[in-house]
Amino acid sequence: MTDLAxxxxxxxxxxxxxxxxGLLVERYQDRMVAHxxxxxxxxxxxxxxxxxxxxRAYRHLDRCGDPERFGGWLFRIVSNQCRTxxxxxxxxxxxxxxxxxxxxxxxxxxxxERLEAGRVRxxxxxxxxxxxxEQREALVLMYLDGLSVGEISDMTGASPSAVKMRLKRGRExxxxxxxxxxxxxxxx
Amino acid sequence: xxxxxxxxxxxxHYLSGEMSLDALPEELMREEVQIRELLEMLREDVAxxxxxxxxxxxxxxxxxxxxxxxxxxxxLRPRPVRVSPAGGMALALAASAILFFAxxxxxxxxxxxxxxxxxxxxxxxxxxxAPDARSVRLTxxxxxxxxxxxxxxxxxxxxxxxxDVLLAPGVHEYTxxxxxxxxxxxxxxxxxxxxxxxRVNSVVIxxxxxxx
Amino acid sequence: MTRAGIxxxxxxxxxxxxxRGQQPDLSSRLDPPTLAAVQPILDAAAxxxxxxxxxxxxxxxxxxxxxxxxxxxxxxxxxxxxxxTARGALRGGLPGVALRDGEVVAAAxxxxxxxxxxxxxxxxxxxxxxxxxxxxxxxxxxxxRRGIRVDEAAxxxxxxxxxxxxxxxxxxxxxxxxxxxxTGAPPGAALAEALRGLNIPDPPGRGRGRGRGPSG
Numbered sequence: 227m228t229d230l231a232x233x234x235x236x237x238x239x240x241x242x243x244x245x246x247x248g249l250l251v252e253r254y255q256d257r258m259v260a261h262x263x264x265x266x267x268x269x270x271x272x273x274x275x276x277x278x279x280x281x282r283a284y285r286h287l288d289r290c291g292d293p294e295r296f297g298g299w300l301f302r303i304v305s306n307q308c309r310t311x312x313x314x315x316x317x318x319x320x321x322x323x324x325x326x327x328x329x330x331x332x333x334x335x336x337x338x339e340r341l342e343a344g345r346v347r348x349x350x351x352x353x354x355x356x357x358x359x360e361q362r363e364a365l366v367l368m369y370l371d372g373l374s375v376g377e378i379s380d381m382t383g384a385s386p387s388a389v390k391m392r393l394k395r396g397r398e399x400x401x402x403x404x405x406x407x408x409x410x411x412x413x414x
Numbered sequence: 415x416x417x418x419x420x421x422x423x424x425x426x427h428y429l430s431g432e433m434s435l436d437a438l439p440e441e442l443m444r445e446e447v448q449i450r451e452l453l454e455m456l457r458e459d460v461a462x463x464x465x466x467x468x469x470x471x472x473x474x475x476x477x478x479x480x481x482x483x484x485x486x487x488x489x490l491r492p493r494p495v496r497v498s499p500a501g502g503m504a505l506a507l508a509a510s511a512i513l514f515f516a517x518x519x520x521x522x523x524x525x526x527x528x529x530x531x532x533x534x535x536x537x538x539x540x541x542x543x544a545p546d547a548r549s550v551r552l553t554x555x556x557x558x559x560x561x562x563x564x565x566x567x568x569x570x571x572x573x574x575x576x577x578d579v580l581l582a583p584g585v586h587e588y589t590x591x592x593x594x595x596x597x598x599x600x601x602x603x604x605x606x607x608x609x610x611x612x613r614v615n616s617v618v619i620x621x622x623x624x625x626x
Numbered sequence: 627m628t629r630a631g632i633x634x635x636x637x638x639x640x641x642x643x644x645x646r647g648q649q650p651d652l653s654s655r656l657d658p659p660t661l662a663a664v665q666p667i668l669d670a671a672a673x674x675x676x677x678x679x680x681x682x683x684x685x686x687x688x689x690x691x692x693x694x695x696x697x698x699x700x701x702x703x704x705x706x707x708x709x710x711t712a713r714g715a716l717r718g719g720l721p722g723v724a725l726r727d728g729e730v731v732a733a734a735x736x737x738x739x740x741x742x743x744x745x746x747x748x749x750x751x752x753x754x755x756x757x758x759x760x761x762x763x764x765x766x767x768x769x770x771r772r773g774i775r776v777d778e779a780a781x782x783x784x785x786x787x788x789x790x791x792x793x794x795x796x797x798x799x800x801x802x803x804x805x806x807x808x809t810g811a812p813p814g815a816a817l818a819e820a821l822r823g824l825n826i827p828d829p830p831g832r833g834r835g836r837g838r839g840p841s842g
Contacts, residue, residue: 244474251470255462263460271675273466278722280470285477285722310724347455354456368429369453375430390429397449404452473721555683558655559690583793584728585764587687597691605768605800610684610701611693619761621793 236293239284247284254297255280257371258304264366265308266355275311279304302381305363312359353403361396364389535580536620540588541602542566545573547592554588554615556581563591583622587615655686663699667706676709677727708734715743720750728760736767745780752784761793762786768800773813782817785829795824 228249230238238246258279262272283290283300290299354362360382367373367381375393379386424442427433435443542550553563556579566575587607590598599606603616652668653661664685671681681702688698712734716725733746746766749759762783769779786796802820803813811819821828 245471247474248467248471251467255466255470256460259462259466260457260460264456268675269673272460273462274675274717276462277466277470277473278724281473281477281722284474343455346452350452350455354453365453369450370457386430390426393429394425400449400452401445476719476721553690555680555687559683559687561690584758584760585732587683605771609687609691610704611688611691611697613691619764619797621761621797 231294232296233294236287236290236296239287247280247287250283250296250300251280254300257297258300261301261304261366261371262308262311264354264370265312265363266351267308267311271311275307276304279307282307298381305367305381309359309363312362350404353400356403357396357399360384361392361399364392365396365400368393534622535582536622537578538581538618538620539576539578540566540600540618542575542590542592542598542600543573544575544592547573547575549593550575551591551594552577552579552588553591554586556586556588561591566590581618581620583620586618586620588618589613589615652682652685656689657695659695660685660689660698663695664702667699667703671706671709674710674713676706676713677731679727680709680731681706705734708737712737712743716747719744719747723750724756726758726760728758729763732760732763732767736763736770739767739771741767741770741776741779745776748780749784749787752788754788754790759787761797765796765799769803769817772800772803772807774803774817775814778814778817781829782821786826789827791826795826798824799826 230249232250232253235246235249239250255276258276259272262275263269265272267275279300283296283303290296292299354365357365363382364378367378368375373381375386375389378384378389382389384392424433424438428435428438428442428446435446438446540552542552544550547568550566550568551563552566553559553561557563564577564579566577568575587609588600590600592598597613599614600616603618605617606614607617609615652664656664664681668678668681668685671678684702684705685698688701693701709730713725713730715737716723716730716733733743736746737743746763749762749766753759765786766779766783769782770776774782782799783796786799799817799820802823803816806816806819806823807813809816818828
C-alpha cells in the first residue's frame with residue numbers, strides 16, 4: 227500500500243479504511259512539522275499544531291476537492307493552524323527569553339565555533355519572529371518550503387503581486403534585524 | 415508601491431522566477447545569497463518524532479468515540495507522572511475564587527469570557543483591615559511581585575486600608591506587606607495557597623462583564 | 627467624578643512600573659545564581675509550550691520573598707512539571723482544541739485538588755464558543771475543595787458553561803457557598819442555596835431544594 231498515490235489512499239479512507247490515513251500521516255508529517263517550526267512555533271506547539279491539522283484533515287476529508295493533491299490541501303490546513311498559533315504565541319511574552327538565551331550562551335562559553343553557529347541561528351530565528359505573520363509565512367514558504375510565488379498564491383489565497391510585496395517587505399525587515407550579519411557577509 | 419513599478423524592479427523579476435539569481439545586480443545578488451544562507455540555518459532536524467503517527471491515529475480514533483470513552487482512554491493510558499514531595503511544593507497560580515469587588519473599567523466589553531491578553535482590564539478593589547498598621551502594601555503576580563507593590567490607603571483613618579487596581583481578567587495571586595516587613599495573606603479571600611516558600615498567597619478571580 | 631474615575635486616579639498615583647501587565651526582564655530582577663537555576667527550566671518550558679508567565683512570576687516571587695536560588699529553582703521546576711502533566715492530559719482528551727495558558731494553570735490546580743483531569747476536560751465539551759475556561763476550571767476545583775462531590779461540581783460547572791452564566795456570577799459561587807455553610811448546612815444544600823442567591827438555575831436533573839425544574 228505504501229506505493230499508492232495520495233488519491234488512492236484518500237479513496238480507501240473514504241470507503242472506511244481509517245488506518246490507511248496513517249500512511250498519509252507518515253508521508254507528510256516531517257514536512258508539516260518542519261513548516262510549523264520554521265513559522266516560529268516551539269517544538270511541542272509545532273507537533274500539537276500539525277497533529278491538530280491531520281485530525282482536522284481526517285474529519286473533513288470529504289472537503290478535499292482533489293485527492294491527488296492531498297498534500298497541498300493538508301499544507302493549507304497546517305498553514306492556517308500555524309497562523310492562528312503564531313498569533314496566540316505573540317501574546318505570550320516570551321520575547322525577553324530569546325535574547326537572554328543567546329547572551330547566556332555567549333557569556334558562558336566564549337568564542338567556540340559550534341556555539342557561534344547556534345547563536346547566529348537563534349538570532350535568525352528571533353529576527354524571523356519580528357517579521358509580521360503574513361510576510362514571515364511568505365518567506366518561509368519560499369525560502370524554506372521551496373514554493374514559487376504562484377504556489378504561495380494558491381496556498382494563501384493572496385494575489386501573486388500581494389505575495390511578492392510580502393516577500394519584499396519581509397526581506398527588508400529581516401535585513402534590518404540582521405544588519406550586522408548580512409552586511410559583514412558572515413559565514414554560517 | 416504601484417504594480418507598474420514592481421514589475422520593473424529586478425528583485426520582482428527574480429521573485430517571480432523570471433530572472434535567475436546570477437542575473438541580479440551584484441549587490442542584490444550578494445544580499446539574496448546571504449539571506450538564503452541565514453534562513454537555511456533554520457533548516458535543521460525538525461522531523462516528527464517516531465511516535466507521531468501513532469499519536470495522530472490515536473487522536474483520530476478518539477474522535478469517533480463518545481466523550482466517556484475518550485475520558486476513560488486517557489485514564490487508562492500510561493503517562494509519566496511526577497509526584498511532588500509530601501511537604502507540598504508550591505502551587506503557583508489560579509485556584510480560587512474571590513471576586514472582591516470588581517467592576518469593569520470604562521471601556522466597552524462584550525461581556526464574554528475574554529481572559530486572554532487582549533481583554534480589557536478590570537478595576538478591582540482590595541481591602542485589608544489593620545488598625546495599628548503604619549503602612550500596607552499590595553503585591554502579587556500583577557506587579558511581578560515587586561516588594562514595593564501598590565500602596566493601600568486608610569482614607570478615613572479607621573484602619574480599613576483600600577486600593578483599587580486595574581487587573582487583567584483571569585486568576586491572580588497576591589499578598590499584603592504590612593509595615594514593610596510582614597507578609598500577610600488576605601483573610602477575606604476564600605482561598606489561600608502555599609507559595610512554596612513557607613508562606614501563603616491569596617487568590618482573586620477577575621472577570622470582565624457587567625457589574626452585578 | 628465617577629467612582630471608577632477616583633479609583634483610577636488612586637491607582638495611577640502609586641502604581642509601580644511593573645504593574646498593568648508589564649513584565650520586567652528576568653535578568654534585571656534575578657541574581658546570576660538564581661537566573662542560572664531557573665533559565666534551563668524556562669527554556670524547556672518554552673519548548674514545551676508551558677505557561678511561561680506563571681513560571682517567571684513564581685521565580686520573581688521567590689526573589690521578593692528572599693528564597694535562595696536552589697529553592698527557587700526547585701519550586702519553579704516542580705510547577706513546570708505540574709503544568710506539563712496538566713497540559714499533556716488536556717491535549718490527550720481534547721484533540722484539536724487550542725489551550726490557553728490560564729486554562730493549563732487552572733487545570734494543574736484542579737489536579738492538585740484531586741479533580742480528575744478527565745472531569746476538567748468535560749467542560750470543554752459544554753463550551754458554546756471558544757471563550758476561556760480558566761475561571762470555570764478554577765471554580766470547579768474550589769467547589770471540590772469545599773466538599774462538593776466531584777461529579778456534582780462537574781455537572782454544575784458544565785451547566786454554567788453551557789448556559790453562558792456570566793463569568794463574574796460564576797466566580798462568586800464558592801464565596802456564596804461559604805456564606806451558606808456558615809448556617810451549618812451540608813455542602814449539597816449550601817450549594818443549592820448559593821445557586822439560588824445568584825439566580826443560577828439548577829442543572830437539569832438536579833432540582834434539589836428548588837421545587838421546580840425540568841422534572842417538576
